[in-house]
Amino acid sequence: MHFDSFSDFLAMGGYAFYVWLAYGISAASLIVLIINSVVSRRQLFRSIATQNRRQQRQVNASAKES
């Protein structure tokens, strides 16, 4: 361990603002990227499921008519 204590670690030898700014923004942008990836996949699955149900209803309706 390079640092003497946890507060020493957080202080980063006086560069705390710059070091934690870099790590903070990077972590935040990676998290946003991952959340975006997961959300768009789920939205797509829901949209396909809706489309499937609509097509199924159309098939059922035309089967009744004939």
Added chain:
Amino acid sequence: MWKWLHPWAKPEKSYALAGTLLPWFSWLALLAISVGSVWGLAYAPADYQQGDSFRIIYLHVPSAMLSMGGYLSMAIAALVGLVWQIRQADMYVAATAPVGAVFTFIALITGAAWGKPMWGAWWVWDARLTSELILLFLYLGVIGLYNAFSDKVMAGRAAGILSIVGVINLPIIHYSVEWWNTLHQGATISKFDKPSMDTSMLWPLLINIVGYGALLGAVSLYRFRTELIKRERQRPWVKAMVTAKVSGGV
């Protein structure tokens, strides 16, 4: 020759292959980034000139290297898509461009946060910084172009041509520190000489490069699967899979 590769061009097969690879990439990324970052932030010795501010390197160098590596992989995929008309290659281009853009953004931001204490400026219009900014614009151009067409075959072709043309920027970024007078320091590890870094500082960096590479791969694979499903949404196998997944709660 190499006919065994052909079945993998079936969408079902490449979807399943990406799904098999995904957990390996994800766990490798999680493990390597945790080890590399904790080692780099807490255990590596401080730099004799830059003190603890140099610890930004463990984020800056991997993201910058992979912003270029990711671009190269995207451009190779674009070439494969244009020449052999393999649709999955276009899907990979669309999937990896946002990931590469985020890595480029991280490289720029961490560079700014490192530049301020060391150079006294958040940003300078220096060759290395400017060419890396152009890389970000290239990624955004590829994303924008792909989304601008509703015909995804056309979209893949347009985005692919831009990706290939943009490769010219990669050697410019890499050699910018040699070709022009610059504030940015020269290469530390990607040179033919011995790395100019002590092993106690170098190991966490190498581990993080592997980790962020795996992360780039994992997120790209994940988005590739989404893109594939989006393009194949009318196919029976997709419909069947979605019905099974959604009724089971995604």
